[in-house]
Amino acid sequence: MVEWTEQERSTINKIFGSLNYDDIGPKALRRCLIVYPWCLKYFGDFGATHNAEAIQKNDKIAKHGIVVLHGLDLALKNMDCIKATYAKLSVLHSEKLHVDPDNFKLLSDCLAIEIASLMKSDFTPDVQASFQKFLAVVVSALGKQYH
Amino acid sequence: MSLTDKDKAAVKALWAKISKSADAIGADALGRLLCVYPQTKIYFSHWGDLSYNSGPVKTHGKKVMGGIALAISRIDDMTNGLLELSEQHAFKLRVDPANFKLLAHCIQVVIASMFPNDFPPEVHVCMDKFLANLALALAERYR
Numbered sequence: 001m002v003e004w005t006e007q008e009r010s011t012i013n014k015i016f017g018s019l020n021y022d023d024i025g026p027k028a029l030r031r032c033l034i035v036y037p038w039c040l041k042y043f044g045d046f047g048a049t050h051n052a053e054a055i056q057k058n059d060k061i062a063k064h065g066i067v068v069l070h071g072l073d074l075a076l077k078n079m080d081c082i083k084a085t086y087a088k089l090s091v092l093h094s095e096k097l098h099v100d101p102d103n104f105k106l107l108s109d110c111l112a113i114e115i116a117s118l119m120k121s122d123f124t125p126d127v128q129a130s131f132q133k134f135l136a137v138v139v140s141a142l143g144k145q146y147h
Numbered sequence: 148m149s150l151t152d153k154d155k156a157a158v159k160a161l162w163a164k165i166s167k168s169a170d171a172i173g174a175d176a177l178g179r180l181l182c183v184y185p186q187t188k189i190y191f192s193h194w195g196d197l198s199y200n201s202g203p204v205k206t207h208g209k210k211v212m213g214g215i216a217l218a219i220s221r222i223d224d225m226t227n228g229l230l231e232l233s234e235q236h237a238f239k240l241r242v243d244p245a246n247f248k249l250l251a252h253c254i255q256v257v258i259a260s261m262f263p264n265d266f267p268p269e270v271h272v273c274m275d276k277f278l279a280n281l282a283l284a285l286a287e288r289y290r
Binding site: 030056112129132 | 175178179183199256259260261263266268269272275
């Protein structure tokens with residue numbers, strides 16, 4: 001089981017507590033698809049994604065970014081059993097969506113970059129460490145049911 | 148994923164905006180690396196003080212950014228341009244090349260936090276490619 005200090009719990013809850021999901025969700029997903037274009041593999045039926053401009057304007061991607069970011073709420077509410085909490089989502093990503101689990105880390109890195117842009121100097125090394133630890137645990141949980 | 152002319156132009160344009168703050172970026176990025184990825188401390192255990200913003204971290208952060216500046220000046224052929232640095236990392240420092248990716252991420256986090264309006268995805272992709280190619284050039288002499 002993952003051990004969380006009070007400081008880590010507080011840092012992570014503070015970030016998500018003041019987060020504008022409707023803004024950051026789309027930004028993080030768009031960044032992932034522009035910086036790591038092979039991730040577009042999973043968005044074949046999302047409409048126009050042929051270049052950065054199309055991705056930036058794409059409403060379906062924006063909406064999906066919000067869905068994905070809210071997916072982290074599960075982990076936030078169940079920090080002491082993230083692995084079990086994500087079992088079903090892991091099966092979904094593995095057996096239905098066939099997402100290569102390496103891509104979870106790419107999206108998580110892009111989310112860290114968006115949070116850094118948002119928080120600027122408040123995104124201290126300790127805050128980054130706590131936030132990335134949280135994302136790493138989610139990424140690991142999402143990959144657990146793959147075989 | 149080699150660098151196109153567009154990538155090189157974007158990296159140089161970004162560098163023009165951020166290079167005045169190179170020392171601060173280097174110190175912040177290196178300090179973050181040691182904090183966020185504590186396994187990297189092994190390469191600096193001889194320093195004593197590995198805390199964020201300590202003297203050795205600041206000094207070495209500056210050196211790292213000097214390496215980045217060198218790479219940008221030799222962006223058309225980083226493999227040959229960085230041979231000496233590659234040999235140093237391979238034979239003397241023995242840095243696991245997997246760590247280059249971690250430092251690249253920290254550098255980009257710092258750029259995003261200090262220059263959020265200058266680091267949209269369209270620029271991030273060029274910088275990420277540049278740092279990935281730099282890492283490859285640094286790993287050239289490993290084996």
